[in-house]
Amino acid sequence: xxxxxxxxxxxxxxxxxxxxxxxxxxxxxxxxxxxxxxxxxxxxxxxxxxxxxxxxxxxxxxxxxxxxxxxxxxxxxxxxxxxxxxxxxxxxxxxxxxxxxxxxxxxxxxxxxxxxxxxxxxxxxxxxxxxxxxxxxxxxxxxxxxxxxxxxxxxxxxxxxxxxxxxxxxxxxxxxxxxxxxxxxxxxxxxxxxxxxxxxxxxxxxxxxxxxxxxxxxxxxxxxxxxxxxxxxxxxxxxxxxxxxxxxxxxxxxxxxxxxxxxxxxxxxxxxxxxxxxxxxxxxxxxxxxxxxxxxxxxxxxxxxxxxxxxxxxxxxxxxxxxxxxxxxxxxxxxxxxxxxxxxxxxxxxxxxxxxxxxxxxxxxxxxxxxxxxxxxxxxxxxxxxxxxxxxxxxx
Amino acid sequence: xxxxxxxxxxxxxxxxxxxxxxxxxxxxxxxxxxxxxxxxxxxxxxxxxxxxxxxxxxxxxxxxxxxxxxxxxxxxxxxxxxxxxxxxxxxxxxxxxxxxxxxxxxxxxxxxxxxxxxxxxxxxxxxxxxxxxxxxxxxxxxxxxxxxxxxxxxxxxxxxxxxxxxxxxxxxxxxxxxxxxxxxxxxxxxxxxxxxxxxxxxxxxxxxxxxxxxxxxxxxxxxxxxxxxxxxxxxxxxxxxxxxxxxxxxxxxxxxxxxxxxxxxxxxxxxxxxxxxxxxxxxxxxxxxxxxxxxxxxxxxxxxxxxxxxxxxxxxxxxxxxxxxxxxxxxxxxxxxxxxxxxxxxxxxxxxxxxxxxxxxxxxxxxxxxxxxxxxxxxxxxxxxxxxxxxxxxxx
Numbered sequence: 068x069x070x071x072x073x074x075x076x077x078x079x080x081x082x083x084x085x086x087x088x089x090x091x092x093x094x095x096x097x098x099x100x101x102x103x104x105x106x107x108x109x110x111x112x113x114x115x116x117x118x119x120x121x122x123x124x125x126x127x128x129x130x131x132x133x134x135x136x137x138x139x140x141x142x143x144x145x146x147x148x149x150x151x152x153x154x155x156x157x158x159x160x161x162x163x164x165x166x167x168x169x170x171x172x173x174x175x176x177x178x179x180x181x182x183x184x185x186x187x188x189x190x191x192x193x194x195x196x197x198x199x200x201x202x203x204x205x206x207x208x209x210x211x212x213x214x215x216x217x218x219x220x221x222x223x224x225x226x227x228x229x230x231x232x233x234x235x236x237x238x239x240x241x242x243x244x245x246x247x248x249x250x251x252x253x254x255x256x257x258x259x260x261x262x263x264x265x266x267x268x269x270x271x272x273x274x275x276x277x278x279x280x281x282x283x284x285x286x287x288x289x290x291x292x293x294x295x296x297x298x299x300x301x302x303x304x305x306x307x308x309x310x311x312x313x314x315x316x317x318x319x320x321x322x323x324x325x326x327x328x329x330x331x332x333x334x335x336x337x338x339x340x341x342x343x344x345x346x347x348x349x350x351x352x353x354x355x356x357x358x359x360x361x362x363x364x365x366x367x368x369x370x371x372x373x374x375x376x377x378x379x380x381x382x383x384x385x386x387x388x389x390x391x392x393x394x395x396x397x398x399x400x401x402x403x404x405x406x407x408x409x410x411x412x413x414x415x416x417x418x419x420x421x422x423x424x425x426x427x428x429x430x431x432x433x434x435x436x437x438x439x440x441x442x443x444x445x446x447x448x449x450x451x452x453x454x455x456x457x458x459x460x461x462x463x
Numbered sequence: 464x465x466x467x468x469x470x471x472x473x474x475x476x477x478x479x480x481x482x483x484x485x486x487x488x489x490x491x492x493x494x495x496x497x498x499x500x501x502x503x504x505x506x507x508x509x510x511x512x513x514x515x516x517x518x519x520x521x522x523x524x525x526x527x528x529x530x531x532x533x534x535x536x537x538x539x540x541x542x543x544x545x546x547x548x549x550x551x552x553x554x555x556x557x558x559x560x561x562x563x564x565x566x567x568x569x570x571x572x573x574x575x576x577x578x579x580x581x582x583x584x585x586x587x588x589x590x591x592x593x594x595x596x597x598x599x600x601x602x603x604x605x606x607x608x609x610x611x612x613x614x615x616x617x618x619x620x621x622x623x624x625x626x627x628x629x630x631x632x633x634x635x636x637x638x639x640x641x642x643x644x645x646x647x648x649x650x651x652x653x654x655x656x657x658x659x660x661x662x663x664x665x666x667x668x669x670x671x672x673x674x675x676x677x678x679x680x681x682x683x684x685x686x687x688x689x690x691x692x693x694x695x696x697x698x699x700x701x702x703x704x705x706x707x708x709x710x711x712x713x714x715x716x717x718x719x720x721x722x723x724x725x726x727x728x729x730x731x732x733x734x735x736x737x738x739x740x741x742x743x744x745x746x747x748x749x750x751x752x753x754x755x756x757x758x759x760x761x762x763x764x765x766x767x768x769x770x771x772x773x774x775x776x777x778x779x780x781x782x783x784x785x786x787x788x789x790x791x792x793x794x795x796x797x798x799x800x801x802x803x804x805x806x807x808x809x810x811x812x813x814x815x816x817x818x819x820x821x822x823x824x825x826x827x828x829x830x831x832x833x834x835x836x837x838x839x840x841x842x843x844x845x846x847x848x849x850x851x852x853x854x855x856x857x858x859x
Contacts, residue, residue: 087565087859121796143797163797164755164763166814169483193756196813233794234756234763265795359560360589360630367560367630372774373829374858378793397774398629399661400517400825401539401559401858417592418562430796433769434829436856459856460832462770462797463483 075437075453083441083448088357088420089370091435095442095451097351098330104346105329106136112316117141117160117305119327122429124458125438126154128330133158139187141325145170145177146461148188152177154457157186160305162261162325164193164226164234170463171200174221175208182219189222191261193236198223198248198255205254222258223249224305227290229283231265238262238286239293246294246301259303260294262287263325268310269335269379273342280314288320309336313345331428335379352431352438353385353445354423356403361417364406368421371401375423376430382423387446395423433459471833471849479837479844484753484816485766487831491838491847493747494726500742501725502532508712513537513556513701515723518825520854521834522550524726529554535583537721541566541573542857544584548573550853553582556701558657558721560589560622560630566859567596570617571604578615585618587657589632594619594644594651601650618654619645620701623686625679627661634658634682635689642690642697655699656690658683659721664706665731665775669738676710684716705732709741727824731775748827748834749781749841750819752799757813760802764817767797771819772826778819783842791819829855 078085086092109116120129120140129140129151139158142148148159159181165171178188192198205221225245228235236242242260249257267279283306291301305323307315309332315321328336331352341347356370375382377397384393384405393415396404403423407414415421422445425431432438436459440452474481482488505512516525516536525536525547535554538544544555555577561567574584588594601617621641624631632638638656645653663675679702687697701719703711705728711717724732727748737743752766771778773793780789780801789811792800799819803810811817818841821827828834832855836848 087563089858166755167483167753194813232761233798233800357563359562365628372772373826376768378768378773378796400774400829402629404629417590430769433796434856460830462485 075439078439078450079452081450083445083450084420086355086439086450088355089374090355091432091438092353092355092422092445093331093438093440093454094351094353094445095440097349101330101332101348101351102132102135104348105326108312108316108346109136109324114316114321115303115323117158117323117325118330119162119325120147120151120458122327122330123432123438124150124456124461125454126151126156126457127454129154129156132330138323141327142458144462145173146463147458148177149173150458150461152181157181157184160189160222160224162191162263164197165190166197166200168200168204171204172208174201175204178205178221179208179219187222189224189258191224191226191234192245192249193226193234195245195248198245198252202252202255205252209254218253220254220256223255224258224261224303225249226261227286229262229264229286229306230267230279231263233265235261238290242290243293243297246299247297250299257299259301259305259322260287260290261305262321263306263308264311265308268308269339270310271339273340276311276339276342277314280311284314284318284320291320309348310339313342328428333379333428334383334424334426350385350424352425352428354382354425354431356421356423358405358415358417358419358421361414366405366414367398368403368405369401370403370423371399372397373400374434375425376427376434378430379427382425385422385424385445393421432456435459471835474835474846475848477846479841479846480816482751482835482846484751485770486751487828487834488749488751488818488841489727489834489836489850490747490749490841491836493745497726497728497744497747498528498531500744501722504708504712504742505532505720510712510717511699511719513554513719513721514726515558515721516543516547516854518723518726519828519834520546520852520857521850522547522552522853523850525550525552528726534719537723538854540858541569542859543854544573545569546854546857548577553577553580555582556585556618556620558587558659560593561586562593562596564596564600567600568604570597571600574601574617575604575615583618585620585654587620587622587630588641588645589622589630591641591644594641594648598648598651601648605650614649616650616652619651620654620657620699621645622657623682625658625660625682625702626663626675627659629661631657634686638686639689639693642695643693646695653695655697655701655718656683656686657701658717659702659704660707661704664704665735666706667735669736672707672735672738673710676707680710680714680716687716705744706735709738724824729775729824730779730820730822746781746820748821748824750778750821750827752817752819754801754811754813754815754817757810762801762810763794764799764801765797766799766819767795768793769796770830771821772823772830774826775823778821781818781820781841789817828852831855
């Protein structure tokens, strides 16, 4: 959706100090370590990973993840899927409900486009009406193809609500009926179950996450068995986020992890008590900001919530010494208020550069046209690449 | 910053039912009424208005406001000023601190560009260092201009902190010293005081807002008198937002209103007890959204906080009957959870369209490439124009 901005390219090769504020900066070294740890983790657990591209909305990072072993990417929106496919990603899963006939026609067209390149599109459903509407759109696309058309099939996951309380049909019989309905339509292939427990991701204590996830695992397992009792195979149970992925990976029920945030690692996720067996993911995404006003009581920086999302709390201020010495308070759309944390009295001077760790990376990335990739550290590093947020604002 | 998206134009002339979701929609009729009421209000109070374009980030809407009587527009960011000037707006006030030499060079270049068209750029300062840096940049731009150059001058407002607790020097002697410093630099013209009390805008009771604003008025007045005692004129005291503008307009101290939100009217502002003498502003900005999942306990729509900002609370669900019947709960980046409000039990059906009133319009607009202008009502209206969010993401 974003126009390629030629001037960004001029930054490549320049020191990080040349980056104007506020700006979204990726610590490429940390990101690569996160990627390797995830790839190793999935390999060790013999589990597929299809990371969520709703985080980065970038074709380049999607391809980087696939190169590292991911089977494809997940997205939430039809428009995100279109951006990924246009960029050459051939395995895309829309992990969400699509209801509007106009969007479903786009999904069907995209399925054909991906299939023509040997790839595969997938989508979630949670209602009978959703299945029927999807089948109708797929049939219309097939009919429109005429004699030259390929009889393409879309992978369809039945989404069950395993505790999130959002979309998803109840685990059990209702899910079985949806699977049976999917089987009736030649253009749809029942691909398995989506069982994502979003709320479990952010439970702070490891034990709480284990308990919440074990309920999700049990619900997915019992639903799978009910479907299998109808003589249908359940090829894949897919789900998991960065907060809980250890449990899903070890469950023996889930076959695929959708976790995306591990790549950048939110401030919010870092507040979770880490399960010892869980990979260690580092903060790799920062908002560079400058102090534009300084007083005895507080300082003000030029990054407010038009530069970073605050739905999961305020950003943390990165402290190079390894200790947090400044607290960030909401200063509105364009400002952040900085105060000394307990026991520290030094406030940053006018003009000083600071680095914020976003509370939630997904909606933060969506505020920016580009991510500036830096290697060699935030202080003395060099800009190595400019990564376009290709699907920024792609919300339909 | 946004690329013109050709396909949006195809919507013009179509019924509002053709607008895909989620989408940002302006009720053009309501917006025009808000604009007229503001113009009348300013005229009645013999006060200038330079509305904040940080709200709409649109050149077209800035020009519409100027045509209705505004003297120009305010912005928060250098990059926003550049977009406005590039679009032909000739009176732009950066109501914020600019400290980075690179940005100040852009400000100086912009000042020359605007002056060459008979316009005027203005900026705020709140520190001695800020004044010196600005003067240096202006002098360098003048020197770079050579013999052909015009000795352009930038208008400089001293920002005083009248209760916001963010930027701004203390009212009183410290502000006087800044005014005296500005006078020393030929490229700078001391234009007056900026006295904006952001916190006063959102005090719910009219009496509380009156009290907070009266303190701001008193601080601005005493500071003005101190500066005048130094033999300097204070041409203008500027400030005010949509929540408090009645007080500033009636103060006899403020000469200009910066209020911007009145044009669209946030859900948050609507929760303020209205002062009877204050103009009535209507909600004119909506996020159109569709129900994509429906259960007995709740429904889920396709607009989450990647479609609207939630810093000032969740959006309201517009009820056509005049009564609020649904409550919106946070469903994450791409979903909203809808539950029946007290006393109402009917949940919307799968596929139903809903209209959300954003809690805060400024950061909501910044999430979208375009605003879809509809006339004739949200249900049966027609798309009349596509308004580009020209300065979306313009944050440096």
